[in-house]
Amino acid sequence: MKIAILSNVNINSVIRQLNRTNNIYQADGYGNEIGILLNKKSNLYAYKPDIVFIIEDTVELINHLDNFDNAVKLIDDWFNNFELSIEGDTLYYVSNAYINGPEYNLGNLINFSSSIISYWNEKLDKLILKHANVRLLDIYREILSIGFDNSFSTTTWYMGRIPYSQILCNRISDLVLHKVCIEENTAKKVLLLDLDNTLWGGLAGENDIDPVELTDEHNGLIYKTLQRVIKQMKNSGVILGIVSKNNLDDAMHIINNNHHMVLREDDFVIKKINWNNKVDNIREVASELNLGLDSIVFFDDNDTERYLVKEALPEVIVPDFPKNINKLPDVMVDIWKKYFDKPMLTKEDLNKTEEYRANNERNELKHNTADFNDYLKKLDIVLKRVIPEHHTARIVQLLNKTNQFNLTTVRHSLNELLDMMADKNYDIFTYNVSDRFGDSGVVAVVIVKNSDHEVFIEDFVMSCRVMGRKIENAIIDDIEDYYRKKKVQIINSKYVKTDKNFPVSELFDSLNYSIVSNSGGEKKYKLDLSANCIRDYSLKKEVEV
Amino acid sequence: MKDKVIKIIEKTLNLGEGTITENTIINDVPEWDSLGHVLVIGALNEELGLDISIDDAMEMHSVQDILKKAGA
Structure with missing residues (x-):
């Protein structure tokens, strides 16, 4: 895919970094991104990018104004011009707002800052709803994740109008590459989960008094957090299934009755809880859901089971299970990013679990x-x-x-x-x-x-x-x-x-x-x-x- | 300190280990252009907590100049 990155600040360090592995359009200078986009004869259009990433520094865009109405007018102008330039065949990722400028740390501008951020983000949301080829580049999240003080560099800003620290530049490069990757690849559809020592600690049916580890503290909290992550994956269109060697009654008793369970019977479209081998169970899942094996990800703590599935069903993705279970929730977030994240969600994606469960009832x-x-x-x-x-x-x-x-x-x-x-x-x-x-x-x-x-x-x-x-x-x-x-x-x-x-x-x-x-x-x-x-x-x- | 400075320069300019020595002249390294220099100074200030001013940065022509400023 051919990528272009445009900005109103100097992001050449990001471009230089990405250039090592990708073919990237580089504008002459920076700050003329709207001019380049509006001029259909500009070298951007000669380059014919598949995706244009637009990174806007909010404070530079509003020209350091401190009057809300005047600032908003500049934002409106920007969006009007940008909308005029949109071409149907190109994808656009536009960054959300952040406020970086020492004067905005003063008390009287704090409310102004949050109003400007909301105004930009609401305009962007509306634009994304209106145009199927405009998407969000969530730079703000990267700034939050590494911390504001680590995100900006005064040295490079004063010397070369590069606002972002090396850490943030690396984050932005990774974010751009991730978006390119999810635009190029087809997301997986189904996450098949083992139960014992995967969704909860311990073995179902082994101990009547305190059946499994699933609580609000220690290891039990790790499994509960993992379930929260998986629940949100389900809410974003991932189809969940269980492929687990258990007595059905023992497993269902926990799923339906343990009050720490985040995932319940309704969240799973398909359940293969039996003592058959998992390879056969996974094959059955694919045929019952009418999906290819290549749309399945299988997650299990047991090395042998993972090995057998990998050997017999090479199309199925079998991610590694972390050695330290502290990492379980983060590993699952990474699995989502790598295999299930999509450039955009349609209404049909969000109703997927309903849809597939209805299919099973049919x-x-x-x-x-x-x-x-x-x-x-x-x-x-x-x-x-x-x-x-x-x-x-x-x-x-x-x-x-x-x-x-x-x-x-x-x-x-x-x-x-x-x-x-x-x-x-x-x-x-x-x-x-x-x-x-x-x-x-x-x-x-x-x-x-x-x-x-x-x-x-x-x-x-x-x-x-x-x-x-x-x-x-x-x-x-x-x-x-x-x-x-x-x-x-x-x-x-x-x-x-x-x-x-x-x-x-x-x-x-x-x-x-x-x-x-x-x-x-x-x-x-x-x-x-x-x-x-x-x-x-x-x-x-x-x-x- | 000397080794740290050189490592940061190599990392920032994406150069292999050993490319930069304490005798390197900035103009001799193609990757060390004006953008590269801004990034190097930024990285040294960020990562080593140095306090190199713009005026000082503009007058640096060699790794020796940087090391002197870094007090190494």
């Missing part, structure tokens, strides 16, 4: 219902065609992350999507699915290139969470109806083979489309819309207006 209903169609009817599925403009971030995520149910696997950037939305020649169909167990959110997107008599389905992606419920049949039916009403005669479609999209290789065949050509892994189809097609599904269709 599976139970399926086991208890003999006839598949009967089962589908009992689900009360509602397929709702929604307005794509309201879901751009989720659509980009679906188009770029879906591998299995993806007919052509063409990836689209946000900018390309926005172009297609504005283009009359494209129709974008976006679908939300819900049923009696919950709302799955936006799960399918179809992009159609249209003309008067003939249309082409260019992309069709659907989240694997809702596969196997004949929802695709209803979606195609909805699209066919839409064009039938517009007097379109022919609908064309295709399937382009990849390593992962085998599940949909026969989709259009099963929908009675006729094959026009089939070569080089690409099958082209068409369907005459005047023929009456009966599509097999059991759900209710709605259209958002």
Whole structure:
């Protein structure tokens, strides 16, 4: 990825450090970041960065003013200009506010300082909500973590307008590299946990009076703190599961009744608490959740178990367990940063546990219902065609992350999507699915290139969470109806083979489309819309207006 | 103290151990440009608690000059 770093202060030491390993754009001088961003002919645009990091020193930006209204005007100007410069294909990370300047330590400016910090951060939050490609660079957190006095250097500031100490420069370089890394990699989805000596100390069922170590002090507090970290991972979209060798009753007794447990039964989407080998259990987890082994992280204190899983399932990530359990909570935070942190969270990410647990309940209903169609009817599925403009971030995520149910696997950037939305020649169909167990959110997107008599389905992606419920049949039916009403005669479609999209290789065949050509892994189809097609599904269709 | 100063210079300029000696002339080290010099002086003040002024920093041409200032 190509990176640019712009600032209103001298951050050449950060750039020099990053330059040792990465290709980085360097502006001539500093302080003209807005000019560079607004001038589409500047060498920044010739460089074509994928990510632009913008680090703003708040006090320099407000020109050392001490009047709130005047300072706010400068901040407003900055944001207006920055917003004008935003390009859809580039990602922007913008730093949050901090106040560094000796005069702001005086009592009468303390309230002013906190008001300015809030004002900048609220403006930035709003901008991030509005633009899916603008993100937060949390420099303030780094300053807090190393301490204000260790973050700034008066020597380098007076000599060369470099405000940051070497320690903070190192932190900023690491932060930039971390953001590049999470933009490049796909986050893992599932954290599978052992129980004894992992989530609590000691062995479940070994001692009736004081069953396990889980308290508000000593080792018990370490395990409790670890659980607090894991709980927040779950709240940010990580799916939790248990893979543990215990008697089910002993383990569940602690999980449901120990009043120090932070994680409860509901927090876990899947539980493999038995005496089978963990490799088989993990394989079952992957197949039951319909996820690849490469989306799993397995955490266990037992060296042998970790070794066996690593050997048998090399796709599964197996982090080391710390020798000193004091480190457990921090090790888990590092695991989150390394494997689960995402550039942004969508509503669908936050509801993941609900979604996957609902899926397991659906599976139970399926086991208890003999006839598949009967089962589908009992689900009360509602397929709702929604307005794509309201879901751009989720659509980009679906188009770029879906591998299995993806007919052509063409990836689209946000900018390309926005172009297609504005283009009359494209129709974008976006679908939300819900049923009696919950709302799955936006799960399918179809992009159609249209003309008067003939249309082409260019992309069709659907989240694997809702596969196997004949929802695709209803979606195609909805699209066919839409064009039938517009007097379109022919609908064309295709399937382009990849390593992962085998599940949909026969989709259009099963929908009675006729094959026009089939070569080089690409099958082209068409369907005459005047023929009456009966599509097999059991759900209710709605259209958002 | 001498060793500490040299170590900090090497670390700040990202140079291998032994690159800088007490006889090094600043102009002979390509990495020790004006930005490098600011960072070196900053690091010496930060890490060794030295009190090198800007005027003094501007007049330094060699490691010897720095060591003299550091009292090493």
